[in-house]
Amino acid sequence: MSASVRRVAVLGGNRIPFARSNSAYAQASNHDMLVAALDGLIVRYGLDGELLGEVAAGAVLKHPRDRDLTREALLSTRLAPQTPAYDVQQACGTGLEAVILVANKIALGQIDVGIAGGVDTTSDAPLALNESLRKLLMEANRTPDAKGRLRLLTRLRPSQIVPEIPRNVEPRTGLSMGEHCALMAGEWGIARAEQDELAARSHQRMAAAYEQGFFADLLTPYAGLERDQNLRADSTVEKLAKLRPVFGGPDGTMTAGNSTPLSDGASAVLLASEEWARERELPVLAYLTHAQTAAVDHVGAGAGGNGNGPRKREGLLMAPAYAMPRMLDRAGLALGDFDLYEIHEAFAAQVLCTLRAWEDPVFCRERLGREQPLGAIDRERLNVHGGSLAAGHPFAATGGRIVASLAKALRERGSARGVVSVCAAAGQGVVAVLESGGQPA
Amino acid sequence: MSDRYVTLVNTRPGGMLARRVGLPRPVALERYRPGEPVIRGRVLVGGAGGEGVARPLLDALVGALGEAGCELATSVDDERLRAVVAQAGLDATVFNGEAPGEQRFKALVLDASGIADSSELVALHAFFHPTVRRLERCGRVIVLGRPAGECTSVRQQTAQRALEGFTRSLGKELGGGSTVQLVLVGADAHDGMASTLRFLLSPRSAYVSGQVIRLGGGHAGAGGAPEDAGAGQIDWERPYGGRTALVTGASRGIGEAIATTLAREGAHVVGLDVPALSGELQSVSARLGGEALELDITAPEAPALLAERFADGLDVVVHNAGVTRDRTLAKMPRERWSELIDINLSSQERIDDALLAAGALEAGGRIVCVSSMSGIAGNAGQTNYATSKAGVIGRVQALAPVLAERGATINAVAPGFIETRMTSAMPLAIREAGRRMSSLGQGGEPVDVAETIAWLAHPASGAVNGNVVRVCGQNLLGA
Numbered sequence: 001m002s003a004s005v006r007r008v009a010v011l012g013g014n015r016i017p018f019a020r021s022n023s024a025y026a027q028a029s030n031h032d033m034l035v036a037a038l039d040g041l042i043v044r045y046g047l048d049g050e051l052l053g054e055v056a057a058g059a060v061l062k063h064p065r066d067r068d069l070t071r072e073a074l075l076s077t078r079l080a081p082q083t084p085a086y087d088v089q090q091a092c093g094t095g096l097e098a099v100i101l102v103a104n105k106i107a108l109g110q111i112d113v114g115i116a117g118g119v120d121t122t123s124d125a126p127l128a129l130n131e132s133l134r135k136l137l138m139e140a141n142r143t144p145d146a147k148g149r150l151r152l153l154t155r156l157r158p159s160q161i162v163p164e165i166p167r168n169v170e171p172r173t174g175l176s177m178g179e180h181c182a183l184m185a186g187e188w189g190i191a192r193a194e195q196d197e198l199a200a201r202s203h204q205r206m207a208a209a210y211e212q213g214f215f216a217d218l219l220t221p222y223a224g225l226e227r228d229q230n231l232r233a234d235s236t237v238e239k240l241a242k243l244r245p246v247f248g249g250p251d252g253t254m255t256a257g258n259s260t261p262l263s264d265g266a267s268a269v270l271l272a273s274e275e276w277a278r279e280r281e282l283p284v285l286a287y288l289t290h291a292q293t294a295a296v297d298h299v300g301a302g303a304g305g306n307g308n309g310p311r312k313r314e315g316l317l318m319a320p321a322y323a324m325p326r327m328l329d330r331a332g333l334a335l336g337d338f339d340l341y342e343i344h345e346a347f348a349a350q351v352l353c354t355l356r357a358w359e360d361p362v363f364c365r366e367r368l369g370r371e372q373p374l375g376a377i378d379r380e381r382l383n384v385h386g387g388s389l390a391a392g393h394p395f396a397a398t399g400g401r402i403v404a405s406l407a408k409a410l411r412e413r414g415s416a417r418g419v420v421s422v423c424a425a426a427g428q429g430v431v432a433v434l435e436s437g438g439q440p441a
Numbered sequence: 442m443s444d445r446y447v448t449l450v451n452t453r454p455g456g457m458l459a460r461r462v463g464l465p466r467p468v469a470l471e472r473y474r475p476g477e478p479v480i481r482g483r484v485l486v487g488g489a490g491g492e493g494v495a496r497p498l499l500d501a502l503v504g505a506l507g508e509a510g511c512e513l514a515t516s517v518d519d520e521r522l523r524a525v526v527a528q529a530g531l532d533a534t535v536f537n538g539e540a541p542g543e544q545r546f547k548a549l550v551l552d553a554s555g556i557a558d559s560s561e562l563v564a565l566h567a568f569f570h571p572t573v574r575r576l577e578r579c580g581r582v583i584v585l586g587r588p589a590g591e592c593t594s595v596r597q598q599t600a601q602r603a604l605e606g607f608t609r610s611l612g613k614e615l616g617g618g619s620t621v622q623l624v625l626v627g628a629d630a631h632d633g634m635a636s637t638l639r640f641l642l643s644p645r646s647a648y649v650s651g652q653v654i655r656l657g658g659g660h661a662g663a664g665g666a667p668e669d670a671g672a673g674q675i676d677w678e679r680p681y682g683g684r685t686a687l688v689t690g691a692s693r694g695i696g697e698a699i700a701t702t703l704a705r706e707g708a709h710v711v712g713l714d715v716p717a718l719s720g721e722l723q724s725v726s727a728r729l730g731g732e733a734l735e736l737d738i739t740a741p742e743a744p745a746l747l748a749e750r751f752a753d754g755l756d757v758v759v760h761n762a763g764v765t766r767d768r769t770l771a772k773m774p775r776e777r778w779s780e781l782i783d784i785n786l787s788s789q790e791r792i793d794d795a796l797l798a799a800g801a802l803e804a805g806g807r808i809v810c811v812s813s814m815s816g817i818a819g820n821a822g823q824t825n826y827a828t829s830k831a832g833v834i835g836r837v838q839a840l841a842p843v844l845a846e847r848g849a850t851i852n853a854v855a856p857g858f859i860e861t862r863m864t865s866a867m868p869l870a871i872r873e874a875g876r877r878m879s880s881l882g883q884g885g886e887p888v889d890v891a892e893t894i895a896w897l898a899h900p901a902s903g904a905v906n907g908n909v910v911r912v913c914g915q916n917l918l919g920a
Contacts, residue, residue: 182542183542183543185540185542186540186541186542186543186544187534187535187542188517188535188537189517189535189536189537189539189540189541189542190537190540191537191539191540192539192540193539248542248543249543251541251542252542253540253542312532356517356535360523360535361520361523361524361526361527361528362515362523362526362527362531362532362533364527365527365530366527366530366531366532367532
């Protein structure tokens with residue numbers, strides 16, 4: 001094993017525009033979309049026929065036939081078929097975690113270049129056999145004689161025709177992501193107006209970024225889409241205020257406007273060592289310098305818990321609030337030390353809960369064990385080119401979208417530092433630091 | 442003795458009927474069971490006024506609530522209080538009136554002692570307006586204020602006195618078995634709030650509402666501050682462990698409940714009653730593992746006998762024994778008057794004088810007298826009784842500073858309508874009126890009086906001295 005750790009360069013990224021569920025990409029599979037995102041990246045960076053160190057990608061909603069989705073997609077691209085690949089799955093953290101995995105191999109000298117990506121479709125979601133029908137068929141499969149199998153057939157019931165539909169719920173709590181976030185919003189007292197304001201700004205900033213051509217070298221048009229379908233350039237707080245709450249009951253604060261919609265899309269990020277980038281004369285946008293994943297106990301004591309005594313239940317999407325200080329401490333940085341902040345807007349309330357937690361002396365002391373709060377961040381530096389509320393959020397594709405956009409934005413600022421924070425289902429969160437400029441090693 | 446109406450309206454058809462007809466629907470009050478936490482549910486705490494100045498009372502309040510194991514919540518934008526909570530090493534959720542979510546509270550506690558001007562009273566509205574509807578059943582509201590003697594300006598004293606009108610009114614508004622109290626905390630009593638907060642938050646204070654309680658203010662006995670009684674080390678499950686308590690009139694009714702409650706809290710209870718009630722007294726004492734003392738407190742030799750009996754020390758005296766001899770004054774023979782005054786008031790004076798002269802009452806000792814709502818409000822047909830019970834209040838007020846010098850305290854409870862044999866003998870109409878004419882819409886139980894006494898006589902209640910606390914469900918009479 002190489003003794004030294006190398007700097008990991010982010011060279012660029014590519015994604016297809018994100019579509020709303022059951023819309024532009026209704027006929028596209030995960031495989032198709034991931035191939036499209038990869039091929040766009042390959043063309044842009046001249047990787048045709050190249051043998052890369054590896055490709056790591058994943059999807060949250062996968063068909064059983066999507067075994068080795070990434071490897072199969074790779075074989076459909078113009079990369080050398082000898083390039084190894086594997087699937088990653090960590091809910092909405094998938095994309096960023098894949099970036100970290102590839103980056104770590106580059107840092108350790110195990111590979112020189114790799115692609116990290118993610119894809120998801122909620123339009124082509126897998127339907128499974130009804131569980132009782134599946135069990136019956138499995139039993140039939142185990143029954144040796146025809147007579148026995150016939151007898152099993154008599155146990156067939158019409159109700160077993162109904163397939164098992166994948167639902168966006170936490171297995172251990174039975175609550176949807178939105179319901180969980182509504183609980184958090186209630187716990188942290190996040191008002192409707194704050195959420196609508198964040199959502200409106202996300203749309204307005206992303207629309208402006210499109211106008212300025214910021215996404216020109218970050219996107220490849222796909223299936224007739226050239227922009228994210230969910231983006232509403234004319235979104236305003238006033239319009240958003242008219243929407244009815246969808247989570248948290250009639251008095252809830254979360255609407256379809258300040259929550260991300262189900263979406264389809266794919267993204268990919270090219271990562272390499274500095275030497276590799278130099279040889280290809282590819283400019284480095286930024287370096288991935290620190291990363292941290294954390295998880296919280298969103299189940300707590302009682303049903304579904306592991307019975308380790310009384311446990312304090314944490315909000316499902318609060319894990320980034322824990323990951324961030326751990327990473328900052330290791331990096332010797334403070335929360336205020338960044339020029340840009342990219343916090344994944346799963347829900348406006350999630351972002352606001354996280355920011356409030358970092359500002360709160362009680363949370364920082366009780367949950368994070370810190371004498372002082374992490375503090376507030378400059379909102380003018382937060383999601384400057386819009387976020388998931390505007391772009392949409394195909395679960396595993398979001399990490400790649402954010403890393404590529406942030407790397408480019410940092411490069412534009414010369415010497416700058418940015419941080420990414422992504423919350424994920426099952427109480428997980430991933431954060432990472434990107435830095436541009438500085439002296440090449 | 443049971444209140445069948447409360448039982449009825451707390452059934453589904455009964456409740457529906459009462460709602461249709463427009464009758465009051467008192468809720469079945471939660472009452473304390475041993476082993477329970479101080480309070481089940483979230484406690485929203487806030488501080489009003491005094492921007493930018495040190496708030497030692499607020500610090501102490503947060504500390505005491507945390508030590509009592511309360512699940513805390515604060516307003517989302519009260520940065521000062523969040524910092525106090527963090528400093529105390531406690532957890533607390535946040536509440537935003539604009540985005541309340543599903544939040545409910547079991548108690549609302551506001552430190553209003555920082556309010557120094559009538560214009561700042563709007564803080565009461567700011568804190569309670571978005572939250573009163575979020576109070577759970579049998580909820581608790583506690584407002585902390587500053588004693589008049591410690592106010593440094595006319596405006597401050599005005600604003601602080603205004604708090605009383607607020608708490609008394611809110612008590613009448615809340616319903617749902619919830620109670621409201623104003624606690625005036627002297628500068629010397631910041632560390633002596635624990636027993637009072639625990640009592641007022643818990644179901645032990647089920648039938649106490651609309652009261653103004655004074656802590657410290659120069660009359661504190663021993664046991665208020667942690668260094669006095671070791672409140673830090675106090676066993677809150679059995680605070681009376683190793684303590685001896687004398688309870689007069691212990692054979693039945695409220696007296697029996699007092700003896701039972703003190704024994705539950707770990708006290709060695711000496712129950713006293715007249716020889717005529719020997720059988721009942723013996724069985725109570727046997728059940729509690731205490732002692733029975735058959736004695737007529739009005740007997741000339743009683744004070745000396747008691748002083749001798751408790752020469753080794755006595756921690757708690759509860760003057761509960763009392764009688765009624767109702768008759769309008771015009772029809773009242775002199776002996777009916779004199780006998781009652783002797784039993785209800787004079788005998789107490791003689792006994793306490795003897796106990797104090799003999800030094801029987803330990804430092805940290807507690808005397809609790811049972812007064813009565815009649816002693817405050819007066820009652821037709823009870824000139825004798827009300828005279829005696831008002832006299833008891835006078836005794837408490839006069840003796841408090843004297844006992845404070847010895848590190849002891851004296852307080853009184855003033856029961857309202859308590860369901861006993863005495864009240865079950867009342868005519869129906871008067872009984873029903875007595876029960877319903879209160880904020881809680883029902884009569885109290887003997888145990889409600891007993892729990893209140895157990896708080897007043899608590900080893901950690903040194904800061905509570907010279908108080909008369911009504912146990913009346915905020916009865917309309919004399920309030």
